Structures are given as structure tokens and as C-alpha cells.
Amino acid sequence: MRWTVCAVLTALACRGPRPPAPAARESPAPQPFSCVADRCVQRHPRMPDDGEWTCTDQAGAMICVGGERAAGVAPAAADPAWTCGARRGTPSDLLGSRICVDPSPDLPVGERADWRCRIVADPPARRICDRDPATWKLGAGCGALHPCAEGSDCVAERCALRRRTPDCWFDTDCPGRHCQFGSCEATRP
Amino acid sequence: MSRAVGMLLVGAAVGAALGCRRAPAPAQEPANLCLEIDAPTAPVGFDAAFSIAARVTCPGRGRGRITWRQVAGVSLRALAIADDGFSLTARTPTLAQARPGPLPWGVIPLSPRTRGEATLEALWNDGRGHELRREVPIASAPRARGLSNTAVGTRLYLGGEGWHLISGPPGSAATLDLEPRPASLLPDVTGDYRLADARGRELVLRAARYDETPLDCGRSGCHAAIADAAAGSPMTTVLARGLGAVAGSSSPAFGPGYPGCALACHATGDPGLPDGGYTHVAKEMGVAADHPARWEELPRPLRRLGGVGCLACHGPAALPPEAARARVLRADVCAVCHDAPPRYGHVVAWQETGMAHADREPRTRSDRTCARCHTTSGFLASIDARADRRSPDDAEPIGITCAACHAVHAHETAGPPGALLRTPAAPSLLAAITADPRSSVDPRSSVCLPCHTPNPEALLPSASAAALWLGRGGLDPASGQPLIGAAVHARAVGGCVACHRAGPEGLARGAGHGFAAPPTTCTPCHAQALPPSDLATRARRLWETWRQVAGTSAVGSAPAHASDLRLDGSAPAHASDLRLDRGTPLGRAAWDLLLVIEDPGAAAHNAPYARALLAAAEPAIAQAARIGASRR
Numbered sequence: 001m002r003w004t005v006c007a008v009l010t011a012l013a014c015r016g017p018r019p020p021a022p023a024a025r026e027s028p029a030p031q032p033f034s035c036v037a038d039r040c041v042q043r044h045p046r047m048p049d050d051g052e053w054t055c056t057d058q059a060g061a062m063i064c065v066g067g068e069r070a071a072g073v074a075p076a077a078a079d080p081a082w083t084c085g086a087r088r089g090t091p092s093d094l095l096g097s098r099i100c101v102d103p104s105p106d107l108p109v110g111e112r113a114d115w116r117c118r119i120v121a122d123p124p125a126r127r128i129c130d131r132d133p134a135t136w137k138l139g140a141g142c143g144a145l146h147p148c149a150e151g152s153d154c155v156a157e158r159c160a161l162r163r164r165t166p167d168c169w170f171d172t173d174c175p176g177r178h179c180q181f182g183s184c185e186a187t188r189p
Numbered sequence: 190m191s192r193a194v195g196m197l198l199v200g201a202a203v204g205a206a207l208g209c210r211r212a213p214a215p216a217q218e219p220a221n222l223c224l225e226i227d228a229p230t231a232p233v234g235f236d237a238a239f240s241i242a243a244r245v246t247c248p249g250r251g252r253g254r255i256t257w258r259q260v261a262g263v264s265l266r267a268l269a270i271a272d273d274g275f276s277l278t279a280r281t282p283t284l285a286q287a288r289p290g291p292l293p294w295g296v297i298p299l300s301p302r303t304r305g306e307a308t309l310e311a312l313w314n315d316g317r318g319h320e321l322r323r324e325v326p327i328a329s330a331p332r333a334r335g336l337s338n339t340a341v342g343t344r345l346y347l348g349g350e351g352w353h354l355i356s357g358p359p360g361s362a363a364t365l366d367l368e369p370r371p372a373s374l375l376p377d378v379t380g381d382y383r384l385a386d387a388r389g390r391e392l393v394l395r396a397a398r399y400d401e402t403p404l405d406c407g408r409s410g411c412h413a414a415i416a417d418a419a420a421g422s423p424m425t426t427v428l429a430r431g432l433g434a435v436a437g438s439s440s441p442a443f444g445p446g447y448p449g450c451a452l453a454c455h456a457t458g459d460p461g462l463p464d465g466g467y468t469h470v471a472k473e474m475g476v477a478a479d480h481p482a483r484w485e486e487l488p489r490p491l492r493r494l495g496g497v498g499c500l501a502c503h504g505p506a507a508l509p510p511e512a513a514r515a516r517v518l519r520a521d522v523c524a525v526c527h528d529a530p531p532r533y534g535h536v537v538a539w540q541e542t543g544m545a546h547a548d549r550e551p552r553t554r555s556d557r558t559c560a561r562c563h564t565t566s567g568f569l570a571s572i573d574a575r576a577d578r579r580s581p582d583d584a585e586p587i588g589i590t591c592a593a594c595h596a597v598h599a600h601e602t603a604g605p606p607g608a609l610l611r612t613p614a615a616p617s618l619l620a621a622i623t624a625d626p627r628s629s630v631d632p633r634s635s636v637c638l639p640c641h642t643p644n645p646e647a648l649l650p651s652a653s654a655a656a657l658w659l660g661r662g663g664l665d666p667a668s669g670q671p672l673i674g675a676a677v678h679a680r681a682v683g684g685c686v687a688c689h690r691a692g693p694e695g696l697a698r699g700a701g702h703g704f705a706a707p708p709t710t711c712t713p714c715h716a717q718a719l720p721p722s723d724l725a726t727r728a729r730r731l732w733e734t735w736r737q738v739a740g741t742s743a744v745g746s747a748p749a750h751a752s753d754l755r756l757d758g759s760a761p762a763h764a765s766d767l768r769l770d771r772g773t774p775l776g777r778a779a780w781d782l783l784l785v786i787e788d789p790g791a792a793a794h795n796a797p798y799a800r801a802l803l804a805a806a807e808p809a810i811a812q813a814a815r816i817g818a819s820r821r
Contacts, residue, residue, distance in 0.1 A: 072498030
């Protein structure tokens with residue numbers, strides 16, 4: 001299991017200066033899927049950067065917690081497709097203290113709303129996408145009669161992730177509120 | 190053993206499969222693409238038959254014929270060529286041929302030199318003056334660090350007898366292959382493989398893919414400091430630098446052709462094997478592993494495998510069992526890349542040194558005083574005050590290995606860039622002179638000083654070369670005050686390695702790890718050959734006199750067994766049980782004598798100081814002899 005541990009603030013405090021981060025770069029090319037019938041598997045899903053992350057797919061967005069720097073790896077810039085923020089509070093778990101969200105993760109061919117994906121962490125780690133047009137996901141059509149789910153807005157008749165700096169992984173990261181798409185939401189649906 | 194046969198199209202791909210025999214070269218000229226060769230891309234096993242087929246594909250080229258010759262490696266056997274050279278069969282060497290000598294218990298370490306690697310050269314000629322030339326590498330076995338942590342898809346060979354597999358991870362179909370000997374195992378899934386030999390001694394192998402092993406070694410409470418230091422290490426960044434990590438660079442920093450065959454040692458994993466290493470993952474992702482791309486442009490999984498990171502040396506999978514951890518200090522770990530003569534001769538040269546055999550005597554490993562300088566773990570414990578990483582009692586001797594002198598996790602050390610030399614604190618005897626900027630002692634010597642300088646508190650002086658070199662260590666027999674001499678060679682650029690830099694011939698890199706100092710090293714400064722030195726003879730003659738004097742109980746300044754210390758070469762003086770009483774002139778005279786005797790290179794290191802030590806000892810011994818005679 002890919003446990004990540006140290007809070008970024010702690011890491012910065014006890015580790016001294018890091019090597020200078022390289023300049024920002026373009027988002028890398030999509031990683032390939034191998035498909036059999038209605039199931040496609042991405043052997044090497046994208047992550048926010050080269051570090052250690054624990055990720056999940058939530059209704060078409062990929063959300064990761066972690067941020068432990070990969071040991072023994074030369075520095076490289078983070079993937080600009082991700083929006084990252086500090087996790088709220090002082091988590092008691094070992095998952096890590098940064099939250100990143102990719103609102104448009106790699107998908108197999110076809111419409112975004114056609115696929116429901118999940119991350120399998122146990123070896124071999126992979127992202128599995130099943131064709132499932134019935135379940136609501138980001139990218140679904142929307143309008144007055146078809147509102148988007150909490151944390152997303154209807155933009156050009158499609159549900160799009162609301163642009164916010166992510167800050168939570170569990171509901172417990174949001175006292176009195178709950179965590180949706182990596183951000184604390186004020187009300188439960 | 191996997192016998193996958195693939196179509197090898199370009200020389201770079203061939204090299205990438207098995208490592209560089211020579212420097213990465215520019216891409217093969219297009220004409221050579223006409224010569225296609227089907228050869229095994231994965232190791233074929235020891236004492237195993239293999240075949241190679243060739244064909245010329247470009248239109249307009251006649252059939253011609255191919256002549257073959259072996260250009261590197263252990264001699265292949267039963268070489269047979271047919272069909273005008275378009276078909277070749279041969280047999281790989283046996284393990285005994287590839288790796289002579291006794292086999293260690295457990296995972297047998299295999300380097301490019303010892304894994305039964307050979308390179309064949311095919312020369313096609315159409316009889317009309319057109320030629321195509323190709324090199325075809327063949328290997329018997331994957332490289333092996335000798336550690337219990339290993340990659341799936343990588344066959345391991347086992348030293349010892351009567352091996353049997355007790356259990357494997359769920360889903361594994363791996364079986365132990367007992368024939369041909371030695372036994373071997375090909376881990377097929379992630380998990381632990383428990384084996385035992387005929388005596389019931391267990392070995393736990395931890396297997397995983399490289400790309401599925403977390404790189405969280407630097408988390409707080411574990412190895413945070415090491416991970417921080419390693420982030421900028423030349424080992425960590427080698428591929429990034431080679432590919433030109435600097436924004437705006439348009440060509441690989443290491444030149445055209447890079448990374449090519451260098452991937453075998455500039456990235457994690459063994460090319461050609463399904464181990465989750467760099468070239469394997471690149472293939473899975475549809476990325477050309479040897480195609481030059483900037484570091485930033487590589488996909489994340491490849492960047493995590495690029496460079497010589499944690500797993501490249503420690504292996505993949507979970508932490509090794511406690512008893513197996515000391516194995517990472519073996520030179521075998523470094524040998525997977527630095528034992529590839531004639532280009533990389535570091536290990537070959539080192540094996541010729543006394544350091545490689547420093548812990549051969551069991552006492553040097555069991556006695557902590559000896560272990561400080563006779564074992565790698567003892568030395569490391571002595572210079573950084575960390576917990577003693579002593580090898581298990583049943584461990585075989587490994588010598589003073591790479592890790593003793595090289596701080597492989599660091600990024601700022603002494604010496605030339607990339608050398609990663611440790612810079613331990615100077616021993617007390619030399620603290621003042623090494624700290625004095627006027628002495629100009631090269632910091633590259635720092636790592637040698639702790640074990641080549643006697644401890645002034647010890648019962649006997651030991652390994653005194655550095656002390657003599659810097660004119661320190663002696664005691665005035667009469668007063669007990671330090672005898673300080675000129676450090677005539679202290680300013681030598683490079684310090685110890687200014688002279689101790691020779692090794693076996695024919696090695697492009699690493700020959701200096703032989704640390705020999707032939708007389709020719711003196712000639713740049715001493716054009717005239719130095720006269721033969723009588724220092725050693727004089728010192729031994731004085732020692733015999735001292736023994737006779739000390740053996741006279743009337744003197745009373747040395748224990749009766751002092752006379753037992755005979756300098757017959759069977760053991761160094763410091764290994765004896767003699768205890769000098771430095772509170773007496775005679776004891777201090779003996780200390781000075783032994784300083785000279787302990788340094789076989791005393792005449793070269795600092796002849797004036799060595800003479801001064803003998804000159805100081807001589808009258809004290811003579812006086813003691815006179816007193817003894819008068820009392821009788």
C-alpha cells in the first residue's frame with residue numbers, strides 16, 4: 001500500500017531547502033489504455049507530480065492526497081493539469097497533507113460522461129474505466145431540469161467542476177461540512 | 190529462462206538490452222538497418238544453447254555472406270556458423286567459467302563481467318566492396334546485486350546446496366529450477382518467496398516490480414535526511430542531466446546517442462526483462478526508451494525510474510529482513526554497473542587491493558577494535574557514530590567496499606565532481622595539521638586518514654602511513670613530547686591518490702581503484718630514481734635489539750611477552766598482544782620503531798621523518814641496553 005506520511009509543513013521545516021523546482025511545463029500526453037469490451041485499463045495513470053499519491057476517481061474527476069516527494073528522483077515540475085492545495089487541519093492519518101484535483105483526467109475513447117473510472121492501488125496499480133453512461137458524472141448534460149451535482153456548475157450545458165483550491169480528503173477534514181471533489185462544501189445535498 | 194527472441198533493428202537497442210561495451214555512439218548509419226538480426230534479447234541461461242539468424246533486407250543488396258567473431262566477453266562454446274553466416278548457434282559459458290571461484294551463499298551476485306556476457310560482431314560483405322557491421326550482445330543471466338530484494342521477471346541464481354522452495358506469494362507459479370546447477374528461481378509475482386537450503390537455513394526473497402515499489406523512503410522518521418541529500422546526487426540526476434534537464438536545451442547534455450545503451454546503468458531495472466524497470470515501462474507505455482527526450486518531457490512513471498535512485502541499488506519490494514540488510518554494503522551492489530571491463534574497471538581494480546580482503550581473518554570481523562578499519566560496517570559506524578551496522582556473524586567477508594569511501598547518498602562531497610568521497614573528521618593525531626590551511630592537505634585524503642593513522646591512545650601503533658606522510662605520531666623517547674616532522678608530500682595534489690592511483694592495465698575507467706603506487710609516480714618530481722631505502726632494514730634491526738633489551742626482565746619497562754612479537758610477516762605488528770608502556774623511554778622508542786615498521790611505504794611517504802623516528806629510538810634503546818647490562 002502506498003502510504004504517504006509527512007505533512008508538507010513538517011517536511012519543509014525539517015528537511016532544509018529543496019532543489020530548485022524546474023519551470024512549469026505543458027501537461028504530458030495522455031497515457032494509453034488497453035481495452036477489452038467495455039472495460040479499459042490505464043496501467044500508468046497520471047498523477048500530480050513525481051511524488052507519492054493516493055488517488056480516487058469521483059464522478060469524472062481524479063482526486064489525490066499525498067505529496068510526499070519521491071525519494072531518489074531528480075526534480076521535475078508538477079503536471080499543470082492539476083489544481084493543488086493544502087489539506088485542512090492536521091490529519092491524523094498518514095495519507096499526506098496535499099490535495100490535488102484533475103478535472104479532466106485521461107479517458108478512453110468516446111464521451112467523458114460515458115466512463116466511470118476507479119483506481120486500483122494494489123499491484124499492479126492501475127486505473128480501470130468501465131463504460132457506464134447511466135451514472136451521473138462531470139461532463140453530463142445539464143440545464144434547468146437537470147442540475148449539476150454539488151461542487152459542479154452548469155457551464156455551456158455541461159456539468160463542470162467548480163474551480164476551487166482543493167483542501168480535503170475525508171469529510172472529517174471539514175468540521176461541520178463535508179468533502180466533495182476535494183473541497184469542503186457548506187451543505188449536504 | 191525466458192528465451193524471447195526479438196527483432197533487433199538498431200545498434201542502440203541492442204546495447205540497451207545488455208549495457209554499454211563502449212561509449213554511447215551516434216545512431217547507427219541507415220545502411221546498417223539493412224542487416225537485420227534475430228537474437229535473444231533476454232538472458233539465455235548459463236551453459237545454454239542459443240541461435241542467431243540474420244538477413245539482408247534492403248533492395249538491391251546481394252545476399253553476400255557474414256563472418257562472425259567474438260569481440261568481448263567470456264568465450265562462447267560450440268560456436269557453429271552455417272548458411273554463409275546467416276545462421277549461428279553457440280552455447281553460453283557455464284557459471285564456473287563466467288564467475289570463477291567459490292559461490293557465496295544465497296543470491297549469487299552477477300555483474301556485467303561475471304554474468305556470462307559476450308558480444309559477437311557480424312560483418313556482412315556482398316563480395317563487391319559493400320560491408321555492414323553489427324554487434325550482437327548475448328548474456329547468460331541478468332545482473333544481480335546479491336540482495337534478497339529483487340525484481341519479478343528476473344532470474345536469480347542461488348549459492349549453496351539442497352535448496353527447496355517453502356512458500357511463495359499467492360498466485361505465484363514459480364518453481365525452483367535445480368538443474369542445471371546452481372539452482373535458480375524466477376519470481377513471477379510480487380511477494381515473499383521463502384526458501385531453505387539442505388541445512389534448513391532460510392532465505393526470504395522479496396520480489397516486486399520496480400515501478401510498483403513506493404518511493405517513500407524519505408518520509409519523516411525514516412530516511413528523510415538521506416532522501417534530501419540524494420535528491421541532488423549525481424547518481425540520482427544522471428539521466429536528467431544526460432537528457433538535458435535545463436529548460437531550453439535542445440539536445441541531450443551527454444551528447445548524441447544518449448541514453449542508448451547507457452540506460453542499463455543510468456536508469457532502474459535491467460533492459461530486456463519484464464521487471465517494471467525503465468525500459469520495460471517505456472515499452473508498456475509505447476515510449477521509445479532510448480529515444481532522446483528532455484527529462485521534463487518524460488512521463489511520470491519513467492522519471493521515477495530514471496537515474497540511479499533508491500531501488501537501483503537497494504532493489505524493489507518491501508524492506509528486507511533485518512539479517513539481510515548488511516548485504517547492501519557489498520561491492521556486488523555497485524558491481525552491477527562498475528564491473529564491466531574494459532570500460533568500467535573499478536571493481537576489477539579494487540579486487541587487487543588489500544582493502545578487498547581486509548576482513549578475511551575472522552578476528553577482524555568479530556573484534557570491534559579491528560572491525561573499525563577492517564570491515565565496511567565497522568568503519569561506517571566509527572565515522573558517523575550511528576548504530577553499528579555489523580554484518581551477521583555468519584556473513585562472509587566482504588572487505589572494505591565502495592560504501593566505505595563513497596557517500597553514495599550525498600551530493601556535496603570532496604574530490605572531483607561525482608566522486609562522492611566521504612570526508613570524515615580527521616583523526617586526533619592529524620586534526621591540527623589537516624585544519625591548518627598552510628599545510629594544504631588535499632581533502633580527498635580525508636577518507637583515508639582514519640584507518641591509516643594510529644590512535645595515540647592505542648596499545649600499539651597501527652597502519653601509520655598517513656601519520657608518517659604528515660610527519661606526526663612519533664614520541665620523543667626521553668621526554669614523551671610529540672615528535673613533529675616536516676610533511677614533505679602534504680601538498681601533493683590529490684593527497685594519497687596523487688601517488689596511489691595505479692591499477693590493472695587496459696581499463697578505461699576505475700583503474701585507480703587499485704591504489705597501487707609504482708615508482709613511476711615519483712618521477713614527475715624526482716627525475717632521478719630514488720636510491721634504495723635502508724629504512725625497513727634499519728627499523729627491523731633496531732626492533733631485534735629492542736626485543737632483546739625488553740626481554741631482559743631487569744629492564745622492567747615491557748612485559749615479558751614483548752619478545753614474542755616477531756616481525757616475520759605472518760601478521761602485522763599491531764595484531765599482536767604486545768602492550769607498550771609509553772611511560773618509559775624504552776616503550777616510547779618501541780612506539781617510534783613500530784610507526785616505521787607499520788608503514789611499508791615509509792621511505793616514500795616521508796623518509797626524513799621516518800629516519801628521525803629511528804634516530805630518536807636508537808639512543809634510548811642503547812641506553813636501556815647499557816642499564817640492563819650494568820644491572821646484570
